[in-house]
Amino acid sequence: MEEICIIGAGPAGLMAAICAAQNSAKVLVLETNSTAGRKLLLTGGGRCNFTHACCPEEIAKAFDKPGRFLRHSLHEFSPDEVREFFQWRELPSTVESDGCVFPISNQAADVRNLLVAETIKLGVHIQYQSRVEGISADGSGFIIQSASRRILASRVILATGGLSWPQTGSTGDGYRFAEQLGHTIIPTKPALVPLVAQESWASELAGVSLANVRLRTTVDTRAFAAVGNMLFTQRGIGGPAAQDLSRRLTDALSQRQQGIPVEIDILPGLDEGQVDKQLQQGLQAQAKKNVANVLSELLPLPRQLSQTLCLLAGCGRDVQAGQFPSDRRRQLTRTIKRLPLCITGTEPIAKATVTRGGVSRDEIDPKTMESKIRPGLFLAGEVIDLDGPCGGYNLQMCWSTGALAGRSAASLVVTP
Numbered sequence: 339m340e341e342i343c344i345i346g347a348g349p350a351g352l353m354a355a356i357c358a359a360q361n362s363a364k365v366l367v368l369e370t371n372s373t374a375g376r377k378l379l380l381t382g383g384g385r386c387n388f389t390h391a392c393c394p395e396e397i398a399k400a401f402d403k404p405g406r407f408l409r410h411s412l413h414e415f416s417p418d419e420v421r422e423f424f425q426w427r428e429l430p431s432t433v434e435s436d437g438c439v440f441p442i443s444n445q446a447a448d449v450r451n452l453l454v455a456e457t458i459k460l461g462v463h464i465q466y467q468s469r470v471e472g473i474s475a476d477g478s479g480f481i482i483q484s485a486s487r488r489i490l491a492s493r494v495i496l497a498t499g500g501l502s503w504p505q506t507g508s509t510g511d512g513y514r515f516a517e518q519l520g521h522t523i524i525p526t527k528p529a530l531v532p533l534v535a536q537e538s539w540a541s542e543l544a545g546v547s548l549a550n551v552r553l554r555t556t557v558d559t560r561a562f563a564a565v566g567n568m569l570f571t572q573r574g575i576g577g578p579a580a581q582d583l584s585r586r587l588t589d590a591l592s593q594r595q596q597g598i599p600v601e602i603d604i605l606p607g608l609d610e611g612q613v614d615k616q617l618q619q620g621l622q623a624q625a626k627k628n629v630a631n632v633l634s635e636l637l638p639l640p641r642q643l644s645q646t647l648c649l650l651a652g653c654g655r656d657v658q659a660g661q662f663p664s665d666r667r668r669q670l671t672r673t674i675k676r677l678p679l680c681i682t683g684t685e686p687i688a689k690a691t692v693t694r695g696g697v698s699r700d701e702i703d704p705k706t707m708e709s710k711i712r713p714g715l716f717l718a719g720e721v722i723d724l725d726g727p728c729g730g731y732n733l734q735m736c737w738s739t740g741a742l743a744g745r746s747a748a749s750l751v752v753t754p
């Protein structure tokens with residue numbers, strides 16, 4: 339009988355394996371792919387934003403109310419300790435101005451390779467191309483059925499991830515296993531996902547990106563904002579700011595028929611008066627140019643967007659700056675500060691960065707990550723009903739819950 343069997347060699351499963359083996363447990367990892375951490379390789383655009391430079395409490399807060407569940411694990415393995423973990427193994431990191439932490443090499447592959455090397459060093463066996471098909475409880479242990487083998491284990495750590503980017507191996511199997519073992523699965527939805535907009539002008543701008551915008555919305559009288567870069571897509575808006583806002587919209591969108599209004603503040607660093615003044619001066623100084631050209635050079639903005647803004651503000655794109663009425667200019671200013679969009683949905687879960695929903699937190703002991711329903715079963719990472727914002731929060735959650743699950747599983751005394 340195996341001592342600990344971990345299902346999934348993603349960030350949560352690999353960290354669980356390392357921490358269990360460090361605590362003298364004999365560990366087997368089963369992974370459906372032929373390599374570990376396929377999704378990890380894609381993180382941070384291939385650079386891997388592996389945590390956020392802040393204290394455990396701030397990470398917990400970023401997860402909203404569910405953050406309470408995470409507190410213990412975050413204190414057990416904090417963002418600072420995660421950085422030290424990699425630093426000690428010769429992978430130093432750098433903190434960007436927004437607090438996002440990346441390996442100094444800017445290579446997600448370095449993070450993945452280090453984790454795999456560490457598991458090998460500690461004597462963990464990773465069995466690749468080994469898709470688990472079912473898990474059942476057997477007396478004080480578990481029977482794990484894969485296509486080729488039947489494995490008996492006294493403890494199981496479920497680290498199979500969510501439903502997003504299924505081509506990386508996370509196809510939602512873990513939900514089925516947890517349900518078969520008696521757990522409740524909170525319905526899954528896409529989180530951190532591009533938003534679908536009603537307006538056709540948005541899709542005409544597909545490919546145009548904007549730095550540091552502020553997106554605002556109100557859902558059931560609660561105001562939300564997200565700041566960062568965004569991108570117009572074929573069906574609406576994407577990029578970090580849009581994805582962060584999507585966390586506030588997915589629940590509401592699934593419950594209502596009509597869309598949700600969102601405003602884009604293209605220049606959040608300036609108030610409306612300041613933008614209007616700049617515009618007035620710029621238009622006066624370049625009276626012979628057309629308004630859209632002045633706008634794109636002055637602010638500066640992509641030309642295509644400037645033209646769209648002019649049209650939305652009710653002025654022809656070829657109007658000369660010197661002949662631009664002041665009421666139209668004020669309307670243009672308002673459009674720049676409050677560009678309205680109606681969000682009607684999100685892209686599907688397969689295109690989401692993370693999954694909202696999953697194994698109910700109420701059924702997991704936050705001090706150990708052990709199931710309250712099935713002793714000996716532990717859960718870690720995205721398979722749990724937890725989703726955080728962009729910025730390294732989700733991987734930090736995986737490291738912390740993985741580490742705690744590994745240590746707890748290793749220290750559990752199994753009665754024969």
Ligand SMILES: Cc1cc2nc3c(=O)[nH]c(=O)nc-3n(C[C@H](O)[C@H](O)[C@H](O)COP(=O)(O)OP(=O)(O)OC[C@H]3O[C@@H](n4cnc5c(N)ncnc54)[C@H](O)[C@@H]3O)c2cc1C
Pocket residue numbers: 345346347348349350351368369370371374375376377378380381382383386387388389468469470471497498499500502503506507508509510511512690691692718719720721729730731732733734736
């Ligand atoms: C494009 C993209 C970019 C991202 N960028 C960032 C970022 O920069 N920072 C950040 O914090 N987060 C980022 N995330 C989110 C982050 O990658 C995930 O939250 C994280 O990978 C979840 O880790 P996990 O170990 O729980 O699951 P996964 O990484 O999904 O790993 C689960 C593993 O289990 C295996 N598995 C599943 N079912 C079975 C089975 N039946 N049998 C055997 N093995 C199985 C899978 O093959 C997989 O290897 C990004 C996500 C995406 C899609």
